[in-house]
Amino acid sequence: MxxxxxxxxxxxxxxxxxxxxxxxxxxxxxxxxxxxxxxxxxxxxxxxxxxxxxxxxxxxxxxxxxxxGKPKKDPSDQSEPKPEKPKxxxxxxxxxxxxxxxxxxxxxxxxxxxxxxxxxxxxxxxxxxxxxxxxxxxxxxxxxxxxxxxxxxxxxxxxxxxxxxxxxxxxxxxxxxxxxxxxxxxxxxxxxxxxxxxxxxxxxxxxxxxxxxxxxSGSSIVQRYIKQNLNAAMEMSLPASLDLEATLNVLSAQTNDHKEAVRAFIERRDPVFSGS
Missing domain, CATH: 3.90.226.10 (2-enoyl-CoA Hydratase; Chain A, domain 1)
Known part of the structure; x- marks a missing residue:
C-alpha cells in the first residue's frame, strides 16, 4: 500500500x-x-x-x-513495477x-x-x-x-x-x-x-x-476583506491602500453579517455570522 x-x-x-x-x-x-x-x-x-x-x-x-532521495527498492520485493506515466x-x-x-x-x-x-x-x-x-x-x-x-x-x-x-x-x-x-x-x-x-x-x-x-465562528466574508486589505498593504502605496479600505469597508457594511453584529451589540449577545 x-x-x-x-x-x-x-x-x-x-x-x-x-x-x-x-x-x-x-x-x-x-x-x-x-x-x-x-x-x-x-x-x-x-x-x-x-x-x-x-x-x-x-x-x-x-x-x-x-x-x-528516492527510497531504494527492496530486493526481496518481487511485485511487478507499476507502469510510469509518460514524463x-x-x-x-x-x-x-x-x-x-x-x-x-x-x-x-x-x-x-x-x-x-x-x-x-x-x-x-x-x-x-x-x-x-x-x-x-x-x-x-x-x-x-x-x-x-x-x-x-x-x-x-x-x-x-x-x-x-x-x-x-x-x-x-x-x-x-x-x-x-x-x-x-x-x-x-x-x-x-x-x-x-x-x-x-x-x-x-x-x-x-x-x-x-x-x-x-467569525464572519468569513469580513475575514476575506481583512486579508485582502492586509496583503495589498504590503505592496500598495498609501493612497491606493486607503482606496481599497474605503471600498471594502463600505461593502462590509452592506453584508448580513454587519447587520447581525449590530443586532447582537444592541441585544448584548454574541453575533452568529452566516458569511453573507
Missing part, C-alpha cells in the same frame, strides 16, 4: 492538513509536494473549510526537503517548471481568503519555515526548533522563504537567518516575531484548535 503522505480532516469548519511522513520528520519529497499543492488549492475552493490548520504528524512540523524530457527548464508549480502552494496559502494556522512542534526547517510563515498564525510548542537550512544544504531557497521571512521579520534578520543558517529555539522565534503564540507542548493542540474555532 502506498504511503498516504498528506492527511485531511474537516470538522466544524476547520480543515486540518497533516504532513504524514513522521519517520522523516515530515521532510518534503515529490509526492508530498504534489499532495500539498493540490490540497491547498482544494481548500481554497471548499466553502465548508472556513479555517485551515497545517501540522505535522509525530515529533516534527517539517524538516525541510528530503535530501535522501517530459528532463532538462533545467522542466525542473524549474516542476518546482515552480509546487511552490505555488505557499502563494495560494498566503492569498487564501480565509484564516490559516500553522501548528508547530519539533523540527521546522527550510520549506517548513516558509510554509508556516505564509500562514496568518503560527502557534508554537516550547519544544520547537527552527533553521532556514538552505545555505548549509548548498541551496539558495524556495517556497517563498525570502518573500515571507523578509516581510515577517525584516530584511536584516532574514539575511542573518538565511546566510548563517543557525538553529534557534521557540523562545527566540517568539522574540523575533516568527511565532504568534508560544505554548507548552502539552497545550499545543488545545490552544491551536481553540484559536481555529474562534476564527471559524
Amino acid at each position: 502506498s504511503e498516504q503522505v498528506l492527511l485531511q480532516d474537516l470538522e466544524d469548519g476547520v480543515l486540518t492538513l497533516t504532513f504524514n511522513r513522521p519517520e522523516r520528520l515530515n521532510a518534503f519529497n515529490p509526492p508530498l509536494m504534489r499532495a500539498f499543492t493540490e490540497a491547498v488549492g482544494q481548500a481554497n475552493k471548499n466553502p465548508e473549510a472556513r479555517v485551515i490548520v497545517i501540522r505535522g504528524a509525530g515529533r516534527g512540523f517539517c524538516a525541510g526537503g528530503d535530501l535522501a 517530459a524530457p528532463d532538462s533545467l527548464a522542466t525542473r524549474i517548471d516542476w518546482l515552480r508549480g509546487n511552490m505555488d502552494a505557499t502563494r495560494q496559502l498566503f492569498e487564501m481568503p480565509k484564516p490559516t494556522i500553522a501548528m508547530i512542534r519539533g523540527a521546522t526547517v527550510s520549506v517548513g519555515m516558509a510554509i508556516a510563515a505564509a500562514c496568518d498564525f503560527r502557534v508554537v510548542s516550547d519544544n520547537a526548533s527552527f533553521m532556514t537550512g538552505f545555505a548549509k544544504a548548498g541551496l539558495s531557497g524556495d517556497y517563498g522563504v525570502s518573500y515571507f521571512l523578509t516581510r515577517l521579520l525584516g530584511t536584516a534578520k532574514t539575511r542573518e537567518l538565511m546566510l548563517l543558517g543557525e538553529r534557534f529555539d521557540a523562545a527566540e522565534a517568539l522574540r523575533i516575531g516568527y511565532a504568534s503564540r508560544l505554548v507548552s507542548d502539552a497545550e499545543l493542540e488545545d490552544n491551536t484548535y481553540a484559536l481555529a474555532r474562534q476564527l471559524a
